[in-house]
Every structure is written in structure tokens, then in C-alpha cells.
Amino acid sequence: MTDDEPTSTGDMESPVVYDLDPECTLDEVTEDGLYLATVNGVVEYGVFVDLSEFVSGLVHESKLDGEYEIGDQLVVDLEDVRENGDVSFRSVDIENYELESVAHEYDITPVDKLEDAVGSTVYLAGQVVQIKQTGGPTLFHVRDESGIVPCAIFESAGVRAYPEISVEDYVRVSGTPEHREGAIQIEADSLTALDDEEATEIEARLDAAVEERAAPADVDxxxxxxxxxxxxxxxxxxxxxxxxxxxxxxxxxxxxxxxxxxxxxxxxxxxxxxxxxxxxxxxxxxxxxxxxxxxxxxxxxxxxxxxxxxxxxxxxxxxxxxxxxxxxxxxxxxxxxxxxxxxxxxxxxxxxxxxxxxxxxxxxxxxxxxxxxxxxxxxxxxxxxxxxxxxxxxxxxxxxxxxxxxxxxxxxxxxxxxxxxxxxxxxxxxxxxxxDPDELEDVGEALDYAAHWLRYDSGRHLVNDALNVGCEDEERHHELVDFLAEKSRNEIDDQLEAALPHVEHERLDNGAHLYRVDVENDTHRFTYPAPGKTTGAIHDHKVEETGDPVITIGYGPDFSVLRSDGVRLDIPRMVTELDEEIVGGGVSGGGHLVVGSIKFVKGRREEVLDALVEKMAEAEIDEALSSTKSSV
Structure with missing residues (x-):
């Protein structure tokens, strides 16, 4: 046999042929080893074969022991690796052999070390926590013990790569870390779902790491x-x-x-x-x-x-x-x-x-x-x-x-x-x-005022500046608070001027003052302050005016807002009792013990309010109590 002829091992006794893991590289191929290869292309001068996803080469016709088609398997050994990276193999004429799988030895790079590996091929093992399909690649967000990184895999524009992979699957990714918009992203070459044994091992490792990192800071x-x-x-x-x-x-x-x-x-x-x-x-x-x-x-x-x-x-x-x-x-x-x-x-x-x-x-x-x-x-x-x-x-x-x-x-x-x-x-x-206390009260007023006009919006930057948390300009914070707090107080004063002449008063059997106002008809609507804040402002005015225990009820067609100072109310208990006593009243609500709100059926309003006042008249006076202000 000459060097130009295919290798024959017909006289050998059950030699070992290695079946490489798809992730194996050329570093794991030796000159004296036999390998199972799959034909991926047929040309006039030979066939191209794959030993793994990363190991491919040519078997020249002079080193080939027969005719093959795409998909056929044959045994080969390594002939040469050229300076330009091209690899050539020789086919091996062999009938009986023992097949042995070769697992790839992965050098795993954690997420927090990817910055040091930019431009190099890395392997990452972890769990998929998000899969986002863009107009270009599919982004698999993978977490390991140290962080979470997006891995971009391009199938074709807008086409989902690896559709068999789901969120929470454990995977191994190979690819190259690159900078994208100032952050690290892996340009992935492959993504492999891990078998049960490997997945269980990584799951345990991640759980242990999360348990450690999730521990709250020990702060006084x-x-x-x-x-x-x-x-x-x-x-x-x-x-x-x-x-x-x-x-x-x-x-x-x-x-x-x-x-x-x-x-x-x-x-x-x-x-x-x-x-x-x-x-x-x-x-x-x-x-x-x-x-x-x-x-x-x-x-x-x-x-x-x-x-x-x-x-x-x-x-x-x-x-x-x-x-x-x-x-x-x-x-x-x-x-x-x-x-x-x-x-x-x-x-x-x-x-x-x-x-x-x-x-x-x-x-x-x-x-x-x-x-x-x-x-x-x-x-x-x-x-x-x-x-x-x-x-x-x-x-x-x-x-x-x-x-x-x-x-x-x-x-x-x-x-x-x-x-x-x-x-x-x-x-x-x-x-x-x-x-100082006045400045703190101004901040609270500014927050309430902003919340009213923001309605269902978070108002992220505005309220951050008002509270001076995450605010980058302290001077702006103080100017904004002064402005919003002044606007709040002016509009509350306007509301009080309109509402106070309509406030009804009576003295309860327990000695407390009871004030009632129809916030639907006797106050400005659809502006600041809202019914809850309006009731609170009237209540504060009467507490300061009398210096005695005070209860204030602001009511509308199917709701009432309650405030109390110096009277031991239990609004949640009163709501439960009213719901049981007034059949068909649809009474619900709650809040704190001395401040809250109640809803009811519009047609039973007078019955609900009368019963509520009776319960308030039986409440114990306790001047040590003061009300909580809350926008109800």
C-alpha cells in the first residue's frame, strides 16, 4: 500500500472508531485516530465530509475506497491540515469496528467574563429566560450563575431560529461575544438543548448561585x-x-x-x-x-x-x-x-x-x-x-x-x-x-398634586424629582416642590371656599362633632382636589376650628369618604356590619381604622349613611387618636 491509497485495516481486530460530538473541534482530532464521517458534498475530485459541526474536510478521490452520495457514512483518518486551515482525510477500508462517542470538553465562560473574551469563540451554559424574535435574528436571553446575556442567532430575516427551544430550557451556546449598542451580546453559532443529566447539573448549579446572590443586603x-x-x-x-x-x-x-x-x-x-x-x-x-x-x-x-x-x-x-x-x-x-x-x-x-x-x-x-x-x-x-x-x-x-x-x-x-x-x-x-417639617410637608403636597394630574401614568421623572430620589438636579427639586405645593394649597383653598358654606353639622351622642358634605353637588368637580382630598381638607379645617373630636363624611351618589380625629372608629368592621344589616345595599369598602371609604347602591344611600352615623355615635372617644390622610 502506498501513501496515495486508502488505508485498509482488514486484518485488525475490532479497531475503535470515534464518533465526535457535534461541538467537537479539530483540536480533538488526532493523527492516529479513526473517525466516523458523513458525506456533505460530492465533487469530481472526491467528497467533502463532516466529523462534527466544526470539523469538515475533503477526501480526495485518490484516498477514497468507493463511491458515495450525500448522507452516506464512512470511516476516515486525518491526512493533513494545511496552513490556510483546509483539512484533508483518507477513507479507511474497515468492516468491523467498535464505535465510541467522544464528548466535547467545553471551556465554559461565565456571563460576567464575556467582556474579556470579545472577539473570541466561547461556550456558555445556562437557562433560557426570554426568546425574542426580531426582524432579523432570534434573541435568546440566557442566564448563568453570574448574569443574563442576549444571544443572537440568525436563521433568515424574521425567521425563528431553533423553534424547538423554549423558555426555561437548559442550553449550551457557542459563539463570539461582541459589543452591540454599548453592551455585550453573543453572536451565536449554535445552541444545543442539554440532555437531562447535564440540565439537572446546571439547574442545581444555578439554583445554588441564585440562592446566594438573592440574599438581601445586611443593612442596619x-x-x-x-x-x-x-x-x-x-x-x-x-x-x-x-x-x-x-x-x-x-x-x-x-x-x-x-x-x-x-x-x-x-x-x-x-x-x-x-x-x-x-x-x-x-x-x-x-x-x-x-x-x-x-x-x-x-x-x-x-x-x-x-x-x-x-x-x-x-x-x-x-x-x-x-x-x-x-x-x-x-x-x-x-x-x-x-x-x-x-x-x-x-x-x-x-x-x-x-x-x-x-x-x-x-x-x-x-x-x-x-x-x-x-x-x-x-x-x-x-x-x-x-x-x-x-x-x-x-x-x-x-x-x-x-x-x-x-x-x-x-x-x-x-x-x-x-x-x-x-x-x-x-x-x-x-x-x-x-x-425641616414644613419642607417635608411640601414634598408630600407636591406628590399628591402630581399624582392627581398624572392619573394613571407613573410620572416617573416628575415624581422622582419631586421626591428627590434619583433626581440629578437638587435645585430643580426644590423649585418644583415649591411650585407644586403652592398650586396644591391654592386649589385646596378655592375648594374650601366653595364647599364650607354647604357643610352640615350635628353633635353626636358621644360628644363628637359630625360634619357632612355632598361632594358631588357642593364642591368643584373634575378638578383638584378630588373628593377624598376635599373631605380631608374640610376635616382638617374643622379639627383646627373646634379642637374637639371630629368625624367628617364626604358623600356622593354611591360612595362616602370618612375621616376621624379623636374617635375610635373601626371602619372595616363597620363596613362588614353595614353589608350584613342592609340587605341589597351593596356595601363594601375599607381603609384604616379611622379613615376610609365606603361604596353602596345609589338607591340605598340615605339608609346606609343613617346607619353609619348611628354606629359613629356609639364609638368611643379617644382624643389620642388622629386621622391618617390618604387620597381615597
Whole structure:
């Protein structure tokens, strides 16, 4: 036999022929090995063969032991590798052999090391968390222990690559990291679904890494407050869940009450989560696609809001390949009125987390919630505002935010008129960063005023500037607050001037003053302040005027808004009793113990209000109580 002839091993006893893994490279081919090859092309001077996706070459006709067609298999050995990279093989005439698979040894590069490998071929192993089809390539967002990176695979314009791959599959990607719009993206050559054994191994590795990275930051509380410490473990649990949600590539949607406390709660958490998302995702647009904050006008999660949220989530899953989101309810969400909306989301297994300080109905809501944090569950009350809780939550997610948030708990407390002993400490903390009580009250007024006109818009940049969290211009913050607070007070004064002559007064049997006003007919409508704020302004005026225990009712055709100072009301209990006593009244509502709202059937208004006043007349006087201000 000469060098120009095909190799023959007919006299050998069951030699080993290697079947290369599709990912194997030429580095794993040796000169003395025999390999199983597949014909991928036939030409006049021989055949082209593939040993793997990355190992191909020519078997010249002079080194070929027969005739072959595309798809035929033959045994070959390596003949030559030329300087230009061309590879040639010789066919081997062999009848009996033992086939042995050769697995590729992958040198896996983690996401956080891709910057150092730009322009080189890398392998990435992880889980698909999003699949987005663009007008060009398909983008597979893959997470590993250190982050999430988009992997672009081009099939043909607008055509889905690897349609057999789904979100949550475990895969291996080979490709080249490149810079795209200032961030890392892998230009992928291949994407392979991992078998059960490999998938299980990676799943365990990712779970362990997520468990470690999801742990909340160990931060000391801004102030020492024994009552708050009862809630801290629950808040830490929520922080860990939110960090885990980001690490797993799931979107987060915040719904919050559209008032000062609701914004003091949601804005710090929004910024903390966005900054954490930026640290996890290589895609600079990730925070825009994976996070959304929206206000809720009602003091509960309305079906209108829930169905909109669900519809947008389903559309995002269809159009952008996203997982369905986690819903985070702030300063809202603890009452039975929330349950129809929650039950709607439950059909899609959307996790729901609630941080709230309104009087809760735990038996109604907790079977539908993943986490529920509320001071009432620890024998505390609304004096611990949601903004106070969420400042600590945001710091557990991103402790570097601490200096930006020192004034926020005081704003939240003033906005919701917290009578907590800890308010003195929060006011002192705010004073250290340049805010006196009047300035803090102005910030709260500015937030309420902005929330009214923003309606269903988050007003991201405007409210951030008003609260001075994530604001880049401190001077603009102060000028904006002065302007908005002045506008708010002027328009409240105009409303009071129109409404006060129509306020009805009576003295209840328990000695409290009762003031009633028809906010539908005796106030300016469709402007600022809204009925809830108007009722609160009238109430504040009468409290200051009398110095006595005061109850104020602002009512419309099918609702009433309640405020109380110095009277121990239990509005959630009163709502339950009214619903049982007035058959067909359709009574519902809730809120705090001494501030809330009630809805009812229009035709039963007088009966509901009369029964409500009777209950108020039996309430205990307690001048230590003061009302909470909240836009209901």
C-alpha cells in the first residue's frame, strides 16, 4: 500500500472508531485516530465530509475506497491540515469496528467574563429566560450563575431560529461575544438543548448561585424602632424574593396607591430594582422591558387595573418571549376587595406580593398571595406606613441607595399623618440631610398634586424629582416642590371656599362633632382636589376650628369618604356590619381604622349613611387618636 491509497485495516481486530460530538473541534482530532464521517458534498475530485459541526474536510478521490452520495457514512483518518486551515482525510477500508462517542470538553465562560473574551469563540451554559424574535435574528436571553446575556442567532430575516427551544430550557451556546449598542451580546453559532443529566447539573448549579446572590443586603435600620423590628424578617423575605425574580429573568410589575405614601413606597423600590437589573443583565434595555410601575387610584386592586395588567403581560409574553410577571402591590392590596383581581391573575400562576398598612383581611387574601407584609399582622397599625417599610426594602435590595433615602420615611409619615413615636427620629434623620417639617410637608403636597394630574401614568421623572430620589438636579427639586405645593394649597383653598358654606353639622351622642358634605353637588368637580382630598381638607379645617373630636363624611351618589380625629372608629368592621344589616345595599369598602371609604347602591344611600352615623355615635372617644390622610 502506498501513501496515495486508502488505508485498509482488514486484518485488525475490532479497531475503535470515534464518533465526535457535534461541538467537537479539530483540536480533538488526532493523527492516529479513526473517525466516523458523513458525506456533505460530492465533487469530481472526491467528497467533502463532516466529523462534527466544526470539523469538515475533503477526501480526495485518490484516498477514497468507493463511491458515495450525500448522507452516506464512512470511516476516515486525518491526512493533513494545511496552513490556510483546509483539512484533508483518507477513507479507511474497515468492516468491523467498535464505535465510541467522544464528548466535547467545553471551556465554559461565565456571563460576567464575556467582556474579556470579545472577539473570541466561547461556550456558555445556562437557562433560557426570554426568546425574542426580531426582524432579523432570534434573541435568546440566557442566564448563568453570574448574569443574563442576549444571544443572537440568525436563521433568515424574521425567521425563528431553533423553534424547538423554549423558555426555561437548559442550553449550551457557542459563539463570539461582541459589543452591540454599548453592551455585550453573543453572536451565536449554535445552541444545543442539554440532555437531562447535564440540565439537572446546571439547574442545581444555578439554583445554588441564585440562592446566594438573592440574599438581601445586611443593612442596619435607619432608626431603632422596636415595633418595626417585628416586620423586618418579612421584609427581608420579600427583598430576597424580588432579587431572585430579577436573577431568574422574570418581569416585575408594581401597583401602588396614587398618593404620597404610595409614591414614597414605590419610587425607592423601583430604583433599587432597576439598578439591580442593570447589574444582572447585559442588555441595557432590560430594565425598561422587565420592570413597570403604575399607580392605582382606588384603595384596592380594581378589576380594570388587573385585566389591563394581565393583558399587557400576555402580550409581552407573545411578542417578546417574556415570562409572566410578579405583581408587587404597595400601600394597597390587603383587603377582601382585592380578591377578585387576585383570583383573575391566579389562573395564570402570577405570584403576588403585598406590602400594605391598611387594615387587612388576611383570611381573604393570604391564600392568593406569595408574601404579605402588614403591621396589623403583628398587632401594630397604620402608623408604620408603607413608605417606611419600603425604604428599608429598597436598601436591602441596593444598600448603596441609603443616602438618597434618608428623608423619605419622614415624607411618608407626614403624608399619611403617622402618629408613631418613631416620627421624631425620622424627622431628625430628614433634618440631617436638610429638610425641616414644613419642607417635608411640601414634598408630600407636591406628590399628591402630581399624582392627581398624572392619573394613571407613573410620572416617573416628575415624581422622582419631586421626591428627590434619583433626581440629578437638587435645585430643580426644590423649585418644583415649591411650585407644586403652592398650586396644591391654592386649589385646596378655592375648594374650601366653595364647599364650607354647604357643610352640615350635628353633635353626636358621644360628644363628637359630625360634619357632612355632598361632594358631588357642593364642591368643584373634575378638578383638584378630588373628593377624598376635599373631605380631608374640610376635616382638617374643622379639627383646627373646634379642637374637639371630629368625624367628617364626604358623600356622593354611591360612595362616602370618612375621616376621624379623636374617635375610635373601626371602619372595616363597620363596613362588614353595614353589608350584613342592609340587605341589597351593596356595601363594601375599607381603609384604616379611622379613615376610609365606603361604596353602596345609589338607591340605598340615605339608609346606609343613617346607619353609619348611628354606629359613629356609639364609638368611643379617644382624643389620642388622629386621622391618617390618604387620597381615597
Amino acid at each position: 435600620p435607619l432608626i431603632e424602632w422596636e415595633a418595626f423590628e417585628k416586620l423586618r424578617p418579612d421584609i427581608e423575605s420579600v427583598a430576597k424574593l424580588l432579587r431572585r425574580t430579577v436573577l431568574e429573568g422574570r418581569p416585575i410589575r408594581i401597583r401602588h396607591h396614587a398618593d404620597g405614601d404610595g409614591m414614597c413606597a414605590s419610587i425607592p423600590v423601583e430604583l433599587a430594582l432597576e439598578r439591580f437589573i442593570e447589574g444582572v443583565h447585559e442588555d441595557p434595555e432590560a430594565k425598561r422591558h422587565l420592570f413597570k410601575r403604575l399607580p392605582s387610584k382606588a384603595p384596592f386592586y380594581e378589576m380594570e387595573d388587573a385585566t389591563r395588567d394581565l393583558n399587557f403581560a400576555l402580550e409581552d409574553r407573545e411578542r417578546h418571549g417574556q415570562k409572566l410577571p410578579l405583581l408587587l402591590m404597595l400601600d394597597n392590596g390587603s383587603t377582601e376587595e382585592d380578591t377578585p383581581a387576585y383570583e383573575t391573575l391566579r389562573h395564570y400562576d402570577i405570584p403576588i406580593v403585598v406590602l400594605d398598612h391598611h387594615h387587612p383581611d388576611p383570611e381573604a387574601v393570604e391564600p392568593l398571595l406569595t408574601e404579605h407584609v402588614n403591621p396589623y399582622l403583628y398587632d401594630e397599625d397604620y402608623r408604620i406606613t408603607t413608605g417606611m417599610m419600603c425604604v428599608e426594602l429598597a436598601r436591602m435590595i441596593d444598600p448603596e441607595m441609603t443616602d438618597e433615602l434618608r428623608h423619605v420615611p419622614a415624607v411618608a409619615g407626614i403624608s399619611d399623618r403617622s402618629a408613631a413615636d418613631a416620627m421624631d427620629d425620622y424627622l431628625e434623620l430628614a433634618s440631617e440631610v436638610g429638610y
